[in-house]
Amino acid sequence: xxxxxxxxxxxxxxxxxxxxxxxxxxxxxxxxxxxxxxxxxxxxxxxxxxxxxxxxxxxxxxxxxxxxxxxxxxxxxxxxxxxxxxxxxxxxxxxxxxxxxxxxxxxxxxxxxxxxxxxxxxxxxxxxxxxxxxxxxxxxxxxxxxxxxxxxxxxxxxxxxxxxxxxxxxxxxxxxxxxxxxxxxxxxxxxxxxxxxxxxxxxxxxxxxxxxxxxxxxxxxxxxxxxxxxxxxxxxxxxxxxxxxxxxxxxxxxxxxxxxxxxxxxxxxxxxxxxxxxxxxxxxxxxxxxxxxxxxxxxxxxxxxxxxxxxxxxxxxxxxxxxxxxxxxxxxxxxxxxxxxxxxxxxxxxxxxxxxxxxxxxxxxxxxxxxxxxxxxxxxxxxxxxxxxxxxxxxxxxxxxxxxxxxxxxxxxxxxxxxxxxxxxxxxxxxxxxxxxxxxxxxxxxxxxxxxxxxxxxxxxxxxxxxxxxxxxxxxxxxxxxxxxxx
Numbered sequence: 304x305x306x307x308x309x310x311x312x313x314x315x316x317x318x319x320x321x322x323x324x325x326x327x328x329x330x331x332x333x334x335x336x337x338x339x340x341x342x343x344x345x346x347x348x349x350x351x352x353x354x355x356x357x358x359x360x361x362x363x364x365x366x367x368x369x370x371x372x373x374x375x376x377x378x379x380x381x382x383x384x385x386x387x388x389x390x391x392x393x394x395x396x397x398x399x400x401x402x403x404x405x406x407x408x409x410x411x412x413x414x415x416x417x418x419x420x421x422x423x424x425x426x427x428x429x430x431x432x433x434x435x436x437x438x439x440x441x442x443x444x445x446x447x448x449x450x451x452x453x454x455x456x457x458x459x460x461x462x463x464x465x466x467x468x469x470x471x472x473x474x475x476x477x478x479x480x481x482x483x484x485x486x487x488x489x490x491x492x493x494x495x496x497x498x499x500x501x502x503x504x505x506x507x508x509x510x511x512x513x514x515x516x517x518x519x520x521x522x523x524x525x526x527x528x529x530x531x532x533x534x535x536x537x538x539x540x541x542x543x544x545x546x547x548x549x550x551x552x553x554x555x556x557x558x559x560x561x562x563x564x565x566x567x568x569x570x571x572x573x574x575x576x577x578x579x580x581x582x583x584x585x586x587x588x589x590x591x592x593x594x595x596x597x598x599x600x601x602x603x604x605x606x607x608x609x610x611x612x613x614x615x616x617x618x619x620x621x622x623x624x625x626x627x628x629x630x631x632x633x634x635x636x637x638x639x640x641x642x643x644x645x646x647x648x649x650x651x652x653x654x655x656x657x658x659x660x661x662x663x664x665x666x667x668x669x670x671x672x673x674x675x676x677x678x679x680x681x682x683x684x685x686x687x688x689x690x691x692x693x694x695x696x697x698x699x700x701x702x703x704x705x706x707x708x709x710x711x712x713x714x715x716x717x718x719x720x721x722x723x724x725x726x727x728x729x730x731x732x733x734x735x736x737x738x739x740x741x742x743x744x745x746x747x748x749x750x751x752x753x754x755x756x757x758x759x760x761x762x763x764x765x766x767x768x769x770x771x772x773x774x775x776x777x778x779x780x781x782x783x784x785x786x787x788x789x790x
Contacts, residue, residue, distance in 0.1 A: 358526050359494040359501065364760025369724030369789075371495075371682040372629050373488070373755070375637045376622075376667060378659075379469070379511045380646030383693035383709050384717035385738045386424045386656055387439050389456045393736040394695045395423030402696055406737055411463050414710050419697030421737070422707060425653055434728025441660035444668035450728040451671060451680070453720045453788055457732025457741045460691055460713030460748065465644055468690030468713065469513045471748050474521070475777045482768075484752060485635035486520040486527040487777045488759060491766050495632035499599065500530040502635045503628055507535035507617050509642020518637065522770040529637070534621045599627045613669040617641075622666040626673055629683060646689055649698055650708035671721060684723030684758065692716025695738040715741040718751075723758050726790045749782035757784045 385391045400421050407415055428437040431446040436454060438446035460468055467477035474481040482490070485502035494501035504518045510531070511517060518529025602610060602623055613619035618640070625636045640646065640663065648655050667687065674680040693709035693716075701707055715734035721727075732744035753763040756777065763782055767774040 357493075358524055359489070361493040361495060362491065364492060365762055365765060366760050368758065368760030369682065370684045370722075370755075370758040372633065373485075373635050373684045373686065373723075373759075374625050374629060374670070375635070376663075376670075376685065376687045377511070377637055377639045378646045378663070378687065378689040379639050379641075380465070380644035380648070381468070381689040381691040381693060381711060381716070382646045382659075383424075383648065383652065383656065384456065384712075384715075384734075385693070385695050386426055386652075387441060387660075388437075388454050388717045388719065389734060389738060390424070390428040390437050390439075391695060391734075391736065391738045394421050394738060397421045398423035399702065402737070406739060409714075409740060411714075414463060414694065414712070417698055417710060418694070419699055420702075421695060422697045422702075422709065425704060432728060436728060436730055441656065442664045442667075444664045445671075448668060448671045448721070451675070451721050452729075453725040453727065454717065454730045455719065455732055455746055455751075455788070456715070456717045456730060456734060457743065457745050458688070458692075458716045458718055458748075458751070459741060459745050460716075463691060463711040463713045465512045465647065465690060465711075468711075469511065469517055472690045473517045474519070475749065475752055475779060480516065480519065480521045481775070482521040482523045482527070482777070483518050483529065484755070484777060485518060485529050485637065486523050487756070487766060488635050489527045490520075490523050490768065491761055492634060492759070495634065499628065499631055499633055501633060502527070502529040503633050504529045504531045504637045504639070505534050505621050505625060506531065506637075506639035507533060507621055507641055509533070511639050511642065512644050522775070523768055529635075534624060535617060599631060600624060602627075609673065612673065614665045616662065616666070618662050618666045619669070622670045626670060629674075630677070630679065648693065648708050649710065650706055652693075652708045653704045674722065680722040682723065684725070684755065685721040686718065686755075687720075688716075688718030712739070714739060715745075720788070724790055725758075725788050729788075731785075731788055744787075746785055747781065749778045750785050752777050753782035754785045754788060758789075 385394065398421060402418060402421060407418060410418060424439070426439045426441055428439055429446075430436065431438050432450040434450050436449050436452070438449055461471055461477050462468065470481075471477040473483045475484070483502075485504075489501040492501075502518065515531065518531065520526075520528035598604075602620060605623065605627075610619075610623070613623045621638055625638050628636050640659065646656075646659060671680070671685065674683055674685070692712045694712045696709070698708045698710045715738065732746060733742045734740060735742045756763045756766060763776060763778045763784070767776045769775075
C-alpha cells in the first residue's frame with residue numbers, strides 16, 4: 304500500500320493494483336493481467352493496444368512434418384562403433400596384427416603417429432529381431448528394440464578432436480560460433496509450451512566439453528538458447544533460483560508485472576534490441592516455469608512400474624525426465640551421458656565401456672518402449688551417438704585387456720535413429736573391413752542436419768537468418784537430405 308492524495312486532498316492508501324492501473328496509462332495493470340491470466344488466476348483482460356508477438360509463438364513449418372520433437376542421446380566422448388553396432392570379424396581374426404601400411408597412410412597424422420595394432424572386439428555380436436541386425440552384448444535391452452532402429456554406419460566428421468567434433472555435431476561448424484540445431488528448430492517452429500523452455504539440455508555431473516557452446520543460440524536471439532539442467536542436482540529445484548521462498552506468490556506476480564512494464568517501456572525507447580526482448584520473454588517464461596518446471600522433475604508422479612522400467616539410477620531418471628519434457632511440448636531435448644567426455648576411452652576401454660553400457664542400456668530401452676506404448680515414437684525422433692567413433696586399433700603397445708584403449712576416429716563411425724518417420728530395422732552405409740574408412744554411402748554431419756530438418760518440415764536451404772549481411776543456415780553451404788533413410 305502507498306499513501307497518496309486524492310482530489311479532495313485527503314490522504315488515503317493506494318493498493319498495488321491501483322498503482323499499476325495509474326502508472327504509465329495503465330500498461331502495468333495490463334501486464335499484470337496477462338501474467339495472472341497465464342497463471343490461471345484471472346481471465347485475460349482486454350488489451351487497449353497491440354501486443355508484440357512473442358518470438359516463441361508457435362509457427363507452422365514450411366511443409367508437413369513427420370517429427371514434432373527430438374530426444375538426442377549424446378554419448379559424449381565418442382563410443383566405439385566396432386564394439387557396439389558395427390561388427391568387424393576381419394579385425395577380430397587379425398587381432399594383435401599390425402595395421403597394413405597402406406591403410407595406416409590413410410589415417411589423419413595425429414592418429415597415424417600413435418596407432419597400435421589391430422584390436423578385435425572382446426564382445427559378442429548376435430543378430431537380433433526380425434531384421435537380423437547385429438548388436439553387441441553390451442546392449443542386450445536396447446537390442447530388443449533393434450527392429451525400431453535405423454543404424455547409420457557411415458558417419459563422417461571433420462576434425463578428430465572433441466571440441467570441434469561436438470561443435471560440428473551440435474552447431475554445424477567445428478570452429479566458428481554458430482547456432483545449435485535446437486536453437487534453429489526453436490527459431491523455425493516456436494515453442495509449443497507456454498510454461499517450459501522449448502530447448503532443454505540434461506547433463507548430470509557437470510558440463511560436456513565445449514560447455515554451453517554446444518547449445519548456444521550464437522547470433523540468433525538469446526531466447527532460442529538451450530536451457531542447461533544438471534539432473535544430478537538435489538531436490539526438485541534442478542534449475543537454480545527458479546522458485547522463491549522470500550515472497551508470497553501474489554506479491555511476486557505484481558513484482559514481475561511491474562518489472563516487465565518497466566522493461567517494455569525501456570524496450571519501446573530502444574526498438575530492435577533483441578537482447579532486451581530476449582530478457583523480457585525469458586523472465587515471463589521463468590515466472591510461468593515455477594510450477595511447470597518443478598512439476599516435470601517430480602518423478603514421484605510416475606507409476607512405480609515406469610520408474611522401475613527406467614531404473615532408479617542417474618541415467619534412468621535423466622531419460623524419464625526427458626520423456627516428461629517431450630510429452631509436455633518441449634521441441635528438442637539433449638541428454639548427455641555426463642560431464643566431460645565419459646566415452647573417450649583411450650585406455651581401459653573394456654572395463655570402461657562395460658560400465659558405460661550398463662549405465663545407459665536399460666534407460667535407453669525403457670525410453671523407446673515408453674514412447675512406443677504412449678504412441679509418441681511415430682512423431683518423436685530419438686538419436687543415439689557421439690561426436691566421433693573409435694579406431695579398430697589400440698592406441699598403445701599394451702595388450703592388457705584392462706588397460707588397452709582406442710583412439711579418436713571420424714572417418715566412419717555409427718549412430719542410430721528411431722521413430723520420426725525413419726526406416727526401422729535398417730542399416731545404412733558401411734565401413735571397410737578394418738572399420739577405418741567409409742566403403743558405401745557416406746553421411747556427413749551436414750547431411751544429418753539437413754535430413755533432421757526435413758523431417759521437422761524444413762528445407763535446410765530455406766531456414767535462414769540474416770546476420771552481418773549474409774543469410775546463414777545450419778548447414779552453411781553443404782548438406783543433402785538422405786532420403787534413403789525414410790520409411
